[in-house]
């Protein structure tokens with residue numbers, strides 16, 4: 001190495017240094033400048049003569065060369081503000097016989113244009129990074145609040161009220177309800193209404209993650225915890241949800257081995273990453289949800305009883321749509337508005353027959369099914385009104401069933417009385433039709449008692465004004 005330098009004439013040194021970096025400065029162990037090149041001097045508005053032999057911090061703004069000459073710690077690609085611009089500087093300690101004798105500093109860019117080009121590139125990258133960071137942050141926030149929970153049936157309102165009331169508490173919440181009843185929506189709204197609203201909302205579906213990945217997904221892992229593990233390790237959902245809410249959807253599908261680990265975390269309020277030795281404290285509120293009968297699972301030994309008690313501090317049971325038939329039209333209208341915006345199809349309405357059909361269906365898939373039906377109908381629709389042929393076949397088939405039975409009924413009415421006696425079932429109306437007829441009758445009676453005052457009639461029936469108006473429309477009651 002030494003021999004290689006010997007061949008370089010002394011007069012070349014400065015040229016080589018200047019070509020290696022536009023701005024170079026060398027200080028002794030006390031931070032006094034012993035060399036600075038002209039490029040650097042020009043940039044900071046001084047001359048070599050003025051700068052040499054002076055403390056570096058007096059000559060170069062925000063310099064840390066005197067510090068590097070003391071600590072011996074290299075500083076690479078450090079941001080340094082000079083003349084209002086961010087420079088990128090490298091600072092190296094210089095050693096002789098193992099002792100620090102000074103430091104060498106260089107600014108990485110040769111001219112303002114080059115700097116500008118890099119600066120623009122870096123700025124773009126920083127902006128991109130900020131954008132993705134903000135987006136990732138947004139993804140960890142609740143997207144819905146209680147206003148997004150539509151329904152004004154007494155059954156739904158009492159559940160919504162309970163959820164609102166317990167939002168502020170820190171206790172665990174267990175949401176029980178059939179698929180598509182809005183459990184996730186409730187979890188978002190509870191978080192949004194809680195003291196943790198400014199913290200993250202992290203949702204994880206326990207049934208969609210393979211069992212062997214669930215632990216690392218929940219608790220994270222350390223560097224090298226297993227083959228394929230990301231370098232530097234990874235935070236788990238518990239850590240991501242720190243100071244916020246962790247929504248554990250489909251908790252009933254969590255394997256028993258994981259249930260024990262989850263219970264430990266809920267008790268200790270600390271986690272261990274997979275392959276990690278040190279505990280990490282976490283402050284997380286748990287909202288769990290399931291469509292399964294957890295009590296039955298506990299009895300069968302499929303769900304840990306102690307975990308069930310831990311999660312079941314506040315239990316909220318969301319009623320299925322068929323138990324709140326009066327919400328169907330209200331939710332449908334709200335969904336039509338939402339879907340209208342999504343598909344640029346505004347003012348879409350339900351025909352009265354479709355409205356009746358929707359209230360007759362039992363909605364095993366609940367609001368998700370209703371949303372799918374309406375989305376499909378909008379897609380096959382030309383005008384503004386959804387009519388029976390726009391509904392999916394399985395809903396139209398109900399029409400055939402009902403009409404068949406209606407035919408039997410009509411036919412029946414003309415039969416002699418003894419035939420009724422022989423086959424009483426033929427004169428029986430389908431329950432759904434009977435309910436619809438009874439509802440219509442009750443409304444007409446209430447209107448008559450209230451002398452046509454709809455608000456009064458709604459009060460007499462114990463339903464909201466909106467619900468009453470929707471039903472009037474549905475049954476063509478003027």
Ligand SMILES: Nc1ncnc2c1ncn2[C@@H]1O[C@H](COP(=O)(O)OP(=O)(O)OP(=O)(O)O)[C@@H](O)[C@H]1O
Pocket residue numbers: 148149150151177178179180181182183184185186249291331367368371
């Ligand atoms: N009360 C409601 N008002 C308006 N939309 C609702 C309501 N409840 C549910 N939805 C809508 O229904 C769909 C299903 O809701 P969500 O995913 O919250 O149900 P879920 O009970 O968590 O279902 P799953 O158990 O299948 O995960 C979503 O599109 C949601 O926006």
